[in-house]
Amino acid sequence: MDRSKFKHTTQIKVRNYEVDWQGIVHNTVYLLYFEVGRVEYLKHIGVKVDINTIQGESKVVLVRNEINYKSPARFDELLTIYTRISFIKNTSFAFEAFLEEDLTKRLIAENMAIHVWLDSSTGIATTVDEKFKALVRKFEGDTVAILNNLKYS
Amino acid sequence: MDRSKFKHTTQIKVRNYEVDWQGIVHNTVYLLYFEVGRVEYLKHIGVKVDINTIQGESKVVLVRNEINYKSPARFDELLTIYTRISFIKNTSFAFEAFLEEDLTKRLIAENMAIHVWLDSSTGIATTVDEKFKALVRKFEGDTVAILNNLKYS
Amino acid sequence: MDRSKFKHTTQIKVRNYEVDWQGIVHNTVYLLYFEVGRVEYLKHIGVKVDINTIQGESKVVLVRNEINYKSPARFDELLTIYTRISFIKNTSFAFEAFLEEDLTKRLIAENMAIHVWLDSSTGIATTVDEKFKALVRKFEGDTVAILNNLKYS
Amino acid sequence: MDRSKFKHTTQIKVRNYEVDWQGIVHNTVYLLYFEVGRVEYLKHIGVKVDINTIQGESKVVLVRNEINYKSPARFDELLTIYTRISFIKNTSFAFEAFLEEDLTKRLIAENMAIHVWLDSSTGIATTVDEKFKALVRKFEGDTVAILNNLKYS
Numbered sequence: 001m002d003r004s005k006f007k008h009t010t011q012i013k014v015r016n017y018e019v020d021w022q023g024i025v026h027n028t029v030y031l032l033y034f035e036v037g038r039v040e041y042l043k044h045i046g047v048k049v050d051i052n053t054i055q056g057e058s059k060v061v062l063v064r065n066e067i068n069y070k071s072p073a074r075f076d077e078l079l080t081i082y083t084r085i086s087f088i089k090n091t092s093f094a095f096e097a098f099l100e101e102d103l104t105k106r107l108i109a110e111n112m113a114i115h116v117w118l119d120s121s122t123g124i125a126t127t128v129d130e131k132f133k134a135l136v137r138k139f140e141g142d143t144v145a146i147l148n149n150l151k152y153s
Numbered sequence: 154m155d156r157s158k159f160k161h162t163t164q165i166k167v168r169n170y171e172v173d174w175q176g177i178v179h180n181t182v183y184l185l186y187f188e189v190g191r192v193e194y195l196k197h198i199g200v201k202v203d204i205n206t207i208q209g210e211s212k213v214v215l216v217r218n219e220i221n222y223k224s225p226a227r228f229d230e231l232l233t234i235y236t237r238i239s240f241i242k243n244t245s246f247a248f249e250a251f252l253e254e255d256l257t258k259r260l261i262a263e264n265m266a267i268h269v270w271l272d273s274s275t276g277i278a279t280t281v282d283e284k285f286k287a288l289v290r291k292f293e294g295d296t297v298a299i300l301n302n303l304k305y306s
Numbered sequence: 307m308d309r310s311k312f313k314h315t316t317q318i319k320v321r322n323y324e325v326d327w328q329g330i331v332h333n334t335v336y337l338l339y340f341e342v343g344r345v346e347y348l349k350h351i352g353v354k355v356d357i358n359t360i361q362g363e364s365k366v367v368l369v370r371n372e373i374n375y376k377s378p379a380r381f382d383e384l385l386t387i388y389t390r391i392s393f394i395k396n397t398s399f400a401f402e403a404f405l406e407e408d409l410t411k412r413l414i415a416e417n418m419a420i421h422v423w424l425d426s427s428t429g430i431a432t433t434v435d436e437k438f439k440a441l442v443r444k445f446e447g448d449t450v451a452i453l454n455n456l457k458y459s
Numbered sequence: 460m461d462r463s464k465f466k467h468t469t470q471i472k473v474r475n476y477e478v479d480w481q482g483i484v485h486n487t488v489y490l491l492y493f494e495v496g497r498v499e500y501l502k503h504i505g506v507k508v509d510i511n512t513i514q515g516e517s518k519v520v521l522v523r524n525e526i527n528y529k530s531p532a533r534f535d536e537l538l539t540i541y542t543r544i545s546f547i548k549n550t551s552f553a554f555e556a557f558l559e560e561d562l563t564k565r566l567i568a569e570n571m572a573i574h575v576w577l578d579s580s581t582g583i584a585t586t587v588d589e590k591f592k593a594l595v596r597k598f599e600g601d602t603v604a605i606l607n608n609l610k611y612s
Contacts (some may be wrong), residue, residue, distance in 0.1 A: 015498075019326070026323055028184040032474070035475065064221050065180065065219070069214070167344070170338050185323050192321075271521070371526045372524070
């Protein structure tokens with residue numbers, strides 16, 4: 001994961017109830033953090049985030065999540081969530097993200113989240129919206145791979 | 154994922170508070186379900202699950218999670234969690250799992266969760282405990298790949 | 307809380323991720339358990355539970371919760387949730403509930419949850435639905451106090 | 460609840476996964492927010508918050524929670540948590556709190572959380588620590604009722 005390509009960051013503070021019986025943040029909580037990062041990213045680049053668009057039942061669905069756990073986060077630590085869209089294929093796109101603890105700059109976890117664009121009426125994968133692509137391209141510039149000619153994604 | 158290889162199942166019912174604003178189970182909740190499956194699996198094969206062993210900070214740590222989301226689960230659905238250990242390498246092992254809705258037999262999600270065995274005092278990866286291997290082998294038989302001679306895992 | 311008046315029970319098992327850094331179930335999780343009890347209770351007596359009725363935004367809203375914490379529950383303990391409707395006033399009604407650990411029969415927590423019936427179009431408190439009252443009366447018999455003549459609830 | 464008596468505030472933003480199938484913050488999440496308020500309050504007045512003191516298993520336990528739900532909070536709303544300690548009796552003390560949405564200044568929910576001081580070795584209620592009382596008195600001034608001569612709390 002090339003850290004220099006990330007332009008968008010959000011900060012989050014570990015809350016006491018997110019820490020499990022081992023004194024560390026529970027492994028599922030990092031996924032919630034990454035989701036916060038994606039929501040903030042989309043708002044930042046100008047994509048409306050509501051029930052009917054991103055993460056809503058009709059348009060875009062999360063189809064795959066990959067997480068590498070590197071170092072546990074602890075109560076009250078301040079984390080920076082780095083988020084980017086790394087590629088857009090015909091009908092899918094990928095968020096990449098990582099979490100860094102602010103004080104020690106240690107890497108907490110990495111994530112890749114693959115989303116697919118769906119036709120609301122049929123539920124079948126369809127081409128990624130052009131306006132969405134344009135907003136991502138405008139923000140990411142050349143760091144996002146837009147692969148328009150792929151037959152299969 | 155070869156479903157015929159799974160011998161261990163646990164059932165779980167979707168609770169109302171696990172359903173998000175889209176009327177479907179939130180994507181992070183499936184990870185909690187898979188964790189329930191692993192805990193029940195380990196208890197079933199005779200591995201003691203507490204703070205100091207599996208999932209404890211000193212012995213075994215989760216280093217990677219992969220989830221494929223296939224079909225959303227909904228409130229009050231009964232799900233079967235299928236769980237197995239698919240391979241054991243020198244210092245790591247993998248849980249594979251999938252969720253199936255009972256009534257329609259539809260596939261909800263698949264998971265692979267990679268764990269590493271750590272030396273409690275040094276925090277460095279060490280060889281997977283032989284007693285653990287034996288318990289897994291006894292339960293899984295030939296379906297678990299035990300790769301003893303790998304130099305790197 | 308008179309335990310002899312409770313006719314409805316549901317069982318729930320403490321999951322590992324519900325346990326906090328103290329090794330005990332986090333204080334908010336008991337509220338989720340009590341909610342599971344209420345949902346099962348309503349289904350049992352024949353009240354349809356969906357987005358638009360109980361707990362939905364248009365008809366019935368939770369306005370007050372009281373919880374007494376008696377003894378912490380721990381991982382893997384089996385709990386019985388006892389749930390009843392203790393009174394129905396003009397526009398409101400109350401669920402009472404308690405949690406008991408099965409093996410030692412120790413009391414874990416008690417709950418009272420007050421709900422108000424709302425007119426969906428105006429959002430103003432209105433009289434509790436007669437069909438709902440009848441279903442509760444049929445199940446609870448004389449143990450539910452139905453206070454029809456109260457001017458203020 | 461006299462709002463003029465509250466000196467301590469913390470802000471929290473509603474995250475997307477805290478919103479339930481009704482499009483509003485789930486009723487148990489407000490308790491998590493109130494807990495965030497208490498933790499920040501204690502840190503602010505100089506009380507060390509860790510496993511062995513406040514909220515730890517040995518010293519201070521939450522014995523009762525009361526919540527009044529006034530108006531649901533929604534995704535992305537910014538909330539201010541107002542927190543104070545309203546009374547300290549011989550062996551117990553009370554946090555009062557309320558949540559206000561920033562833009563419309565509407566009241567979201569109110570909370571009272573009663574805690575008891577325990578002797579770690581015996582598990583029996585004991586007198587509230589004098590250093591704790593002093594820190595609270597220093598911060599709250601005359602608004603906290605310290606009731607030293609009560610035989611029973």
